[in-house]
Amino acid sequence: MESNLTAPLNKIIKFSNVDGPGNRMSIFFQGCNFNCLYCHNPETISMCNSCGACLNVCPTKSLSFDENGLVIWNKETCVNCDLCIKFCKNSSSPKIELVDVQYLLKEIKRVKPFIKGITVSGGECTLQYKFLTELFKEVKSNFPDLTCFVDTNGSLDLSEKKYEKFVEITDAFMLDIKAWKKEEHLNLVAFENTNPLKNIEFLKEIGKLYEVRSVIVPNLLDCKNLVKNVATILSGTDIRYKIIKYRPIGVREKNINNLVVPSDEFIETLKNSIVDFKINSITI
Secondary structure, three states: OOOEEEEEEEEEEEEOOOOOOOOOEEEOOOOOOOOOOOOOOOHHOOOOOOOOOOOOHOOOOOEEEEOOOOOOEOOOOOOOOOOOHHHHHOOOOOOOHHHHHHHHHHHHHHHHHHHHEEEEEEHHHHHHHHHHHHHHHHHHHHOOEEEEEEOOOOOOOOOOOOHHHHHHHHOOEEEEOOOOHHHHHHHOOOOOOOOHHHHHHHHHHOOOEEEEEEEEOOOOOOOHHHHHHHHHHHHOOOOOEEEEEEEOOOHHHHHHOOOOOOHHHHHHHHHHHOOOOOOEEEEE
């Protein structure tokens, strides 16, 4: 099946063992509706506005303006030093490709013997849900032994009718629950947490919730309350709960001094506080 849908691709990691079960290809799409203070890949948030700030720092001159004043990227001469990303003030990247489903199928085919499936991420990949629906249909048609996972911030209400085909074709979701209290979530990402909290219940109910992740930032969040409430929902299930220690690597420099890295002891305390909830898998 040929599709005329396209989506902005940030990058592909051909082999990953942290994005779902087994060895997987991870596909990162550009664009996010959250603006997390601790975002570890802030270059995926916005689309390039062609300001041109990156042109002068590119050592291989792989960036230039086209006749319309838009920044274009020469993939062949680029050495991926990422200086363009470091100097970008727009939480973006000039190295974005607009790709179609067939492009990604060719990339998947190259590594198909070595992977268990694909995981789409971002940015926030569900913003491209129509594209992903077509992609997953083609993956299942061409590579029926591969699974299709979605890594999401949960910002879309996946129980709505318009997402039904997307949810149905997806094998499983990996969901971020970033904060439990509404005001904490607004402060952290500038977005309410109504839909993420709704999605954890919905996806659990339909058997499509593979993993929940929470990043622990002690000075921003009531971490004990967050972990306890998530554990209550996951109690007695095989759904994985990943408690992630905030680290400043990759975070925008202006935010680093405002965020506290939790101690190993604090993370262990959080984990131990929910062992009685009988969650099959709690990882740090």
